[in-house]
Amino acid sequence: MTSSPDLLERSARTATRLLGPWWNERTRRVLFAVVITAGFVVGLVLGLLQVYDREVLDVGEPRVRVEGLTATVQVTVRNTSEDVAYCPVVAVAALDRDGLDLAKATAAPDLGDARLAPKASTNFVGVLTGISRQDFDEQLSEYAAFVEQENPCP
Amino acid sequence: MVLTPAATERISSLTPTLTPRPKFHVTRKLVGVWKWPLVLLTAVYTINVSDQFLLSSMFPLLKREFGLSDTALGILSGSYLISVTLGTVPFGALADRYSRTRIIAWGTAAWGVTMIFTGLASGFVMLLLGRMVLGLWDPCDNPTSQSLLADYYPVNQRSKVMGIYQMGQLTGFFLLPIGGLMGQAWGWRATFFFFALPAFVVALLSWRLPEPVRGVQERRHQRLESDERAVIPSRFQSIPVVDAYRHILRCRSYTASLVSSAVGSLFFGGIGVWTPTFLIRYHDLDIAEATTALSVVAVGGLVGVLTAGNLADFLTHAGYTSARIGVAGIARLISAPLFMAAFLVGYTPLMLVLLSFGALFLVAAIPPLNAARVDVLHPDLRGRGTSLDAVTQSLASAASPVIYGMIADAADLRTAYMVLIPLAALAGLILMTFALASYRRDEQAxxxxxxxxxxxxxxxxxxxxxxxxxxxxxxxxxxxxxxxxxxxxxxxxxxxxxxxxxxxGDPLLHIEGLDFSYGPIQVLFGIDMTLPEGGCHALVGRNGVGKTTLLANIGGLLHAQSGRMFFRNQDLVGIPPEQRAKLGITLMAAGQSIFGSLSVRDNLWFGAYPFAGSSSLVGSRLEEVLDVFPALGSRLDQRAGTLSGGEQQMVALGRALVAGPDLLLIDELSLGLAPTVTAELLKVVERIAALGTTILLVEQSIGVALSVADSVFFMDRGRVSELGPATALDADELAHRLLESQQ
Incomplete structure (x- = not known):
């Protein structure tokens, strides 16, 4: 029984024919070395850039007060910019074990407006409602606060 | 010291025919085999598993940055799982056809590039694309690695190897919190970039792994291969895909294991999802406590993975030829009542203990089952067979949480567990009936x-x-x-x-192509040697040609870099010295090979190591040795180092005799002894050989060698040649040859 080439074999042959004679062990080795080296260097550089590239609006740890099925989440947002004022939209959320929203609300500044002058900090407060008793007991994992829009002030 | 004829006659009670051979068992360590591929492939597995749940730990950060809805996040997760399932089958086919080390190298490198691409995503579409492509690369390692491991490591250590490899999955899960912490500290992009880095390292190392020939371990196991680099064609190398899967599914034990895994996955696929909820609902834990409790349970799984592989190999060596299926089946059967009890009890600590043991037995089934699955598949079908199993398990695992939810909605969560736990027992039952009945036949096929x-x-x-x-x-x-x-x-x-x-009709000892080096200095060069059962065989050669090194390799004190060695058809690769002693190989080292600071009695006791569990047997065998060497009887409590040279050799010989060896390796019996003492010892050696023990005697003295040996091997510059029967050899010619070799 001699078997005819199957789809995999035919695909491999076609690919080899299309790539031409330059696709040999040496070129494969060179290409692999390039991919590995470039990948490692790029990954490392990008990673380090991320480590040192801080968000301009620094969101602190959320502080939570729970009454019944209502959670009031307060968070401090700090503008780390030297010269730009921001008017951010800040949201708070109750997350389940998978990081999905059980409830979400926009937070408002507890004093004054949302304008954050350079190097200034403001407290934002949001109230989370509508979480069922079962979700509250079984699914609620953590509270989170985040900047939805940075919005440099006009 | 003179031995009486009566004393030499008494040796008969110490010969192998009257020696109860203790049960052989394998070591827990992988000995004498190259461990690097196993370490590397386990690392590849760890890396690939680590990203499976990385995305979900980044959900809050992704939502924050891209404003994604929960539906969008669900699509990201689902698309990844679909890609993994789609990619598994083609990678299995590729693994059976092309270089597996290159598949892993390219696949892992591409995985790393895709991680970086994902880290650069500027929106949902790029994230989705990244996850889908990542899912395609993910299965590059599992079917390929299992096929590779089967060809890297001896058949008799396959379960153990699969157990260590399986550790990669658990280690990958343990990396998940690290990803979460990195995301919190440096952002999700940095996490993806940094997780990509080890992929490039392992890809490079995988590229450098040698590609073993498919089926080489099966040929070694059956002592078939002469040139291990020869690729032997098989009809499975290029048969159509459908025909390949038809052949795979025709293997009853494989199909039974496939069904068993699928049935089992329907139960345990949902455990991770629903057990925290169970702990909250029925044990009043909060969510953090429930999650922590579940991670404690994972430790049980870790123990199971590490022990089951050893146990299955141990039992296989002990004569239970289908032990791999048996261990897997029994483990699944035992896990069911443990889980049942765990989800019924109200006392939380007891529940967690039961849950840990349940997890231990559940996971314990995986390494022996993976090994058994490889055993019953032709070497050219293992990639496809493993990938088919992975797809089946994925689909069943994906359906499992939904089934739990449906039953919980209809009744309650505890009822869901009670309904689904018997599936673990059913999985074990399938293994213990259908798979067990056909495993041996399929393996032999x-x-x-x-x-x-x-x-x-x-x-x-x-x-x-x-x-x-x-x-x-x-x-x-x-x-x-x-x-x-x-x-x-x-x-x-x-x-x-x-x-x-x-x-x-096979020889007692068979050595093929044995190479050994002390660091950069090679001493043995492709030793080929066959020792028939029975008789005394001399190995002669000048100083420094490697005689002692060869004996140490046979005894297991040194491990050759390449080559094979079989003792009664038992592959000696990976078997440490103490186990070789139990198999019947005893080495009497050269010179003063006794423990000088210990008493004669203690020295003799060391020889009884194989019977350490039976003190009465040890005692009787010591008595018998003292009958042979009565002069030692009055010196039992004397320090052995204070004996004369001849007496010390008698202690060494007596110690070797206590074990009743099948193969006695004697290194330089006459070294430093007076001719009369040597002559007395040779009488004992002759008598031992006459009563059935095969002796390999290393000697520099040609006179001694020819006086006692039936056949003679000559060793020069790390190579051995057989000279033939001792009676046909001329001592002068042999001495001349020895002198020539010294020039």
Whole structure:
């Protein structure tokens, strides 16, 4: 029984024919070395850039007060910019074990407006409602606060 | 010291025929085999698993940055799982056809590039694309690695190897919190970038791994291979995909294991999702406590993975030929009542303990089952077989949480567990009935196919080496595909009995291509040597040619870099010295090989190591040795180092005799002894040989060698040649040859 080439074999042959004679062990080795080296260097550089590239609006740890099925989440947002004022939209959320929203609300500044002058900090407060008793007991994992829009002030 | 004839006669009670051979068991360590591929492939597995749940731990950060809805996040998760499932089957087919080390190297490198691409995503579409492509690369390692491991490591250590490899999955899960912490500290992009880095390192190392020939371990196991680099064609190398899967599914034990895994996955696929909820609902834990409790349970799984592989190999060596299926089946059967009890009890600590043990037995089934699955698949089908199993398990695991939810909605969560836990028992029952009944036959069928392919390959080589007129016949000879097609399981038993029949006439010790180096200095060069059962065989050669090194390799004190060694058809690769002693190999080292600071009695006791569990047997054998060497009787409490040279050699010989060896390796018996003392010891050696122990005697003294040996091997510059029967050799000629070799 001699078997005819199957789809995999035919695909491999076609690919080899299309790539031409330059696709040999040496070129494969060179290409692999390039991919590995470039990948490692790029990954490392990008990673380090991320480590040192801080968000301009620094969101602190959320502080939570729970009454019944209502959670009031307060968070401090700090503008780390030297010269730009921001008017951010800040949201708070109750997350389940998978990081999905059980409830979400926009937070408002507890004093004054949302304008954050350079190097200034403001407290934002949001109230989370509508979480069922079962979700509250079984699914609620953590509270989170985040900047939805940075919005440099006009 | 003179031995009386009566004393030498008494040796008969110490010979191997009257020596109860203790049960052999394998070491827990992988000994004498190259461990690097296993470490590397486990690392690849860890890396690939680590990203499976990385995305979900980044959900809050992704939502924050891209404003994604929960539906969008669900699509990201789902698309990844679909890609993994789609990618598994093609990678299995590729693993059976092309270089597996290159598949892993390219696949892992591409995985790393895709991680970086994902980290650069500027929106949902790029994230989705990244996850889908990442899912395609993810299965590059599992089917490929299992096929590779089967060819890297001896058949008799396969379960153990699969157990260590399985650790990669658990280690990957443990990396998940690290990803979460990195995301919190440096952002999700940095996490993806940094997780990509080790992928490039392991990809490079995988590229450098040698590609083993498919089926090489099966050929080693059956002592078939002469050139291990020879690729032996098989009909499975290029058969159509459908035919390949048809053949795989025709293997009953494989199909039974596939069904068992699927049924089992329907139960345990949902455990991770629903157990925290169960702990919250029925044990009043908060969510953090429930998650922590579940991670404690994972430790049980870790223990199971590490021990089951060893146990299955141990039992296989002990004679339970289907132990791999048996261990897996029993483990699943035991896990069911443990889980049942865990989800019924109200006392939380007890529940967690039961849950841990349940997890231990549940996970314990995986390594022996993976090994058994590899055993019953032809080496050219293992990638496809493993990938089919992975897809089946993925689909069942994906359906499991939904089934739990449906039953919980209809009744309650505890009822869901009570309904689904019996599936674990059913999975075990399938293994213990269908798989166990056919495993041995399927395994032997694979061995028979490998043997037949090898025979055809060798016949083809012989024909091609013959004159042209006969070569024409060879062209018309059946192609490799033809006759092999008849190598069906039905013929396996017959082939198996042929092997056993052949084994009866096999040599006691068979060495092939043994190379050994002390660091950069090579001492043994491709030693080929066959020692028949019975008689005394001398190995002569000048100082420094490697005689002692060869003996140490046979005894297991040194491990050759390459080559094979079989003792009664038992592959000695990976078997440490103490186990070789239990097999019946005893080494009497050169010179003063006794413990000088210990008493004579203690020295003799060391020889009884193989019977350490039976003090009465040890005592009686010591008495018998003292009958042979009565002079030692009055010196039992004397420090052995204070004895004369001849007496010390008697202690060493007595110690070797206590074990009743099948093969006694004696290094330089006459070293430093007076001729009269040597003559007395030789009488004992002759008597031991006459009563059935095979002796390999290393000697520099040609006179001593020829006076006692039946046949003589000559060693020069790390190579051994057989000179033939001692009676046909001339001592002067041999001495001349020895002197020539020194120049």
């Amino acid at each position: 694979v061995q028979a196919m490998v043997r037949q392919e090898h025979a055809e390959h060798v016949a083809g080589l012989t024909r091609s080496a013959e004159p042209p007129a006969e070569t024409a016949e060879a062209v018309e000879a059946p192609t490799p595909a033809g006759p092999r097609a008849e190598a069906d399981p039905a013929g396996a038993d017959e082939s198996g009995s042929e092997v056993r029949d052949a084994a009866r």
